[in-house]
Amino acid sequence: MTLRINSRGSQVTRLQAELKAAGFNPGAIDGAFGKNTQKAVKAYQSRYHLQADGIVGPRTWNKLLTDGKKPGGTQSVSRPSSTPRGTSVTGYVNGRARRIQVAPIGNGKMLRTDAAASFNKMKAAARRAGINLPAVSGFRTMAQQKALYAAYRAGHGNLAARPGYSNHQGGLSVDIGVGGYSSRAYKWLARNARHYGFVNDVRTEPWHWTYRR
Ligand SMILES: [Zn+2]
Numbered sequence: 001m002t003l004r005i006n007s008r009g010s011q012v013t014r015l016q017a018e019l020k021a022a023g024f025n026p027g028a029i030d031g032a033f034g035k036n037t038q039k040a041v042k043a044y045q046s047r048y049h050l051q052a053d054g055i056v057g058p059r060t061w062n063k064l065l066t067d068g069k070k071p072g073g074t075q076s077v078s079r080p081s082s083t084p085r086g087t088s089v090t091g092y093v094n095g096r097a098r099r100i101q102v103a104p105i106g107n108g109k110m111l112r113t114d115a116a117a118s119f120n121k122m123k124a125a126a127r128r129a130g131i132n133l134p135a136v137s138g139f140r141t142m143a144q145q146k147a148l149y150a151a152y153r154a155g156h157g158n159l160a161a162r163p164g165y166s167n168h169q170g171g172l173s174v175d176i177g178v179g180g181y182s183s184r185a186y187k188w189l190a191r192n193a194r195h196y197g198f199v200n201d202v203r204t205e206p207w208h209w210t211y212r213r
Helices: 010-021 033-047 058-066 113-128 142-153 184-196
Strands: 089-094 096-104 109-114 135-137 172-176 207-211
Touching: 010 033, 010 058, 010 135, 033 058, 058 096, 089 109, 089 142, 096 113, 109 113, 113 184
Parallel strands: none
Antiparallel strands: 089 096, 096 109, 135 172, 172 207
């Protein structure tokens, strides 16, 4: 499906989530393709040597959907299971490489298996309360963190930790598409996430939650 300025709907939401996961800033993840989303698409396209026209056709989709879905070079499968199977990948904790097992949390994203199991329980509980907790970014490979860090340093990405030192690389942090601090989703998390072991540990980022158990 080709998306462009003024497009609306769930495919736009998906596009915005993928852009954000890739380290670009599409503005609010709200399903409305506005100026900020167009700017992020153009920045994404020029970074990946695609025609920077701000129109999301097959090539741009293909690039967005194939990146970020292969932790450690292994094709991951998104399965909405509460007892996920683990995939062995190379993670980083405090600058050191280590083998970790990751499992799906939806949207093609992964967390360390224990964090994933807890996240999936939390997501199910939120859903019962009528609240959606879409994962926008989870486990990141070294290549993904390097790309985010480069985008951040170049001034067109969110704050990103030095490669090797992000809790995303240990499979412990998840960015959730919650909207802002005043959103229902954020307020629900502020009340309930600790029961599932998640804390909001970056002050300016309502979306960033880390498993500390
Ligand atoms: Zn984060």
